[in-house]
Amino acid sequence: MRAIIQKSSDPFPAMAAQRKLRIWYRRHRRDLPWRRTRDPYRIWVSEVMLQQTQVRTVIPYYRRFLARFPTLRSLARARPDAVLAAWSGLGYYRRARNFHAAARRIEEDHRGSIPRDVELLLRLPGVGRYTAGALASIAFDRPAPALDGNAARVLVRLLALHEDPASAGVRRRLEALVRGFMRGGRPSEITQGLMELGALVCTPASPSCERCPLAGECRARILGLQAALPMGRRTRPTEDREAAVAILRKGSALLMVRRRKGELLEGLWEFPGDFLRPREGAGTGLRRVGQERLGRTIVPGRTLATLSQTITYRRIRVRAYDAALGEPVPPGWSLPRDARWLSAQRIERLPHGSATARILRVLRNSPRASRARRMTPVEP
Ligand code: SF4
Missing domain, CATH: 1.10.340.30 (Hypothetical protein; domain 2)
Incomplete structure (x- = not known):
């Protein structure tokens, strides 16, 4: 020694x-x-x-x-x-x-x-x-x-x-x-x-x-210290989060919203959605997102896709729901400037994240998902 x-x-x-x-x-x-x-x-x-x-x-x-x-x-x-x-x-x-x-x-x-x-x-x-x-x-x-x-x-x-x-x-x-x-x-x-x-x-x-x-x-x-060094290796504990997104369609077009200036992932196009808050169900979460982003309620139906994504310390389970805009239409309503009906091909040429890309693949490859139309609302 x-x-x-x-x-x-x-x-x-x-x-x-x-x-x-x-x-x-x-x-x-x-x-x-x-x-x-x-x-x-x-x-x-x-x-x-x-x-x-x-x-x-x-x-x-x-x-x-x-x-x-x-x-x-x-x-x-x-x-x-x-x-x-x-x-x-x-x-x-x-x-x-x-x-x-x-x-x-x-x-x-x-x-x-x-x-x-x-x-x-x-x-x-x-x-x-x-x-x-x-x-x-x-x-x-x-x-x-x-x-x-x-x-x-x-x-x-x-x-x-x-x-x-x-x-x-x-x-x-x-x-x-x-x-x-x-x-x-x-x-x-x-x-x-x-x-x-x-x-x-x-x-x-x-x-x-x-x-x-x-x-x-x-x-x-x-x-004999190779496995013990470096010291102070701290890994942040993994946090599990749930997110819900709405697949809204008009013909073959999909409703997309753009992340606003100053937001995380600013400028990316995505399906309307968000992390669910504690004890918030997908129904309530997507209705909230609809009001905040579109000025309309979103009524989610059945699940079209579920995917997992890890971003830094967050393990996120994303559920994509077939969805419709709620009725009645508020007087004078129109789509906000940062929301658009877009074809899947157009979305692929615009900035978008990996979750959006994966959902698009599911919609393209799964006849069941691409045919989904009939709405069965989920519980709040
Ligand atoms: S540098 Fe790394 S791999 Fe090489 S002897 Fe040291 S501890 Fe082992």
């Missing part, structure tokens, strides 16, 4: 570790579309999409988005709705708005050329320390640390730090270690190597130290 304590207080052998890390990365990295390019715009698209979203989910969106907006200029010139539509289903729509705003700023202030300097990158909308570091190092091979959750976990274990990795002091130590790694060159490989090692080998619950190129240097492994 004495020998181990002495060893853990020695300077970390950054040069040896970074060499092993780079060799491992070259041999074992996954072949991902954004690793086949040096185009900073394409790398940036991947970095924005990968925030909060898994690689497997991102790949088809990444390809479609680049087919639609192949260059920074094409993105900068696009209408906000077109950008949101291309992002539809990926979630966290603020990322798309900020990215679009940043592309426009680069067109205006940097003649369309993405800045290489971290401080300049940090002035762009939506670009924080992580994105600036990732872009500078991956796209431009600049020695700028980028600590995502995977990289931070690897580094905390390498140093066997018993402190919360989110604290400013620990972040500074981890960034200093990455800069030490980058002094050996190839910042792009260092950044991606740390992230890839965290994703494939140094995983949160059961790191595979026997396959790790840094096992000889890793202080957590030497001390």
